[in-house]
Amino acid sequence: MIKIGLVGLPNIGKSSLFYFFTRQTEVLKEIANYPFATIEPNHGIMPVPDFRLEKLAQNFQSGKITPSVIEWVDIAGLVKGAAQGSGLGNEFLSHIREVDLICHVIRCFAGSNIEHVEKSVNPLRDYEIIQSELILADLQQIEKRKQKLQTLQKKQPQQTEEELEILIYLEQNLMNGSALSQLKLTAEQKKTIKSYNLLTIKPVIIIANYNQGAEIKELENYAKEKQIYFFPLSVKAENEYLDLSVEEKKELGIEWQTANLGPLTEKIKELLNLKVFFTAGPKETKSWLASKEMSAKQCAGLIHSDIEKGFAYVQVYNYQDWLIYPNEQQLSEKGKIRSKGSQYIIQEGDICLFLFSAR
Secondary structure (H helix, E strand, C coil), X not given: CCEEEEECCCCCCHHHHHHHHHCCHHHHHHCCCCCCCCCCCEEEEEECCCHHHHHHHHHHCCCCEECCEEEEEECCCCCCCHHHCHHHXXXXXXXXXXXXXXXXXXXXXXXXXXCCCCCCCCHHHHHHHHHHHHHHHHHHHHHHHHHHHHHXXXXXXXXXXXXXXXXXXXXHHHHCCCCHHHCCCXXXXXXXXXXXXXXXXXXXXXXXXXXXXXXXXXHHHHHHHCCCEEEEECHHHHHHHHHCCHHHHHHHCCCCCCCCCHHHHXXXXXXXXXXXXXXXXXXXXXXXXXXXXXEHHHHHHHHCHHHHHCEEEEEEEEHHHHHHCCCHHHHHHCCCCEEECCCCECCCCEEEEEEECCC
């Protein structure tokens, strides 16, 4: 399952955002107005919104609709000096190493009874504090690896020399304040450094937690300059609205358009190189998240290991073709239903029927 870490300073609304995404009410009971309100990370899942799923389910008259999900991880607030261990920083940084994508949560709201750990609201400063700690943590990892390679240099001179060159290149960029995700690394370089589990090589998004009148333009412009996806969200207002009953909403005459999370989840898919495929029928229609490179046989394994082991072939047609020819007879007559083997790369929006032999 894809994991996304909510990362930021203490008391910025990470746990409230986690609640908004996952609707886990017990999380809010643990939120307190002090640093490290969350020690162990909270984990929760969020269905990935996809209008195609509902349309397919209606067509197949499915008894069950199951969306794909992503896992959000609410990681305790970092502070200055986290990379040196301040505020249990080493432990919290280890939690970030376990996620696939880092979501920087930035406080853009003022006038709250929640004290800011830096005593003032400054969104760009807060982002740079966290980013600096991640960079320092990566520099420490690289230094440890360099020391180990230097001891191996006499035994494996060519291999260690090549790896040291990569490490020095990464180190120089980090020293200049550049996240490794900004670098154009080759596939071979990425393979070499994968085991280091560096933090700043992970893809990044920014969520600006704002209220009415908050100033977010400077942070937004910075994100645009660095080509980081920026998503403003009034977490408090969203949670307050969602917590109202239907009767309360009618009584108060509230009309509120809840945040559209579609663009956010689409950007997550793009950054993590993911695709969605579907399985559909009267019993259940379900969407599946998979890496874009995954073959039909590998995608079958996401459903069940037995289907992957006994894979025969997959009957497949695409959602876009289904919109034009909305039943399987028409699709078949137009040659849109294809039988593909194990090496076929499932495409975004493919609707699949996997055929396999029981073993």
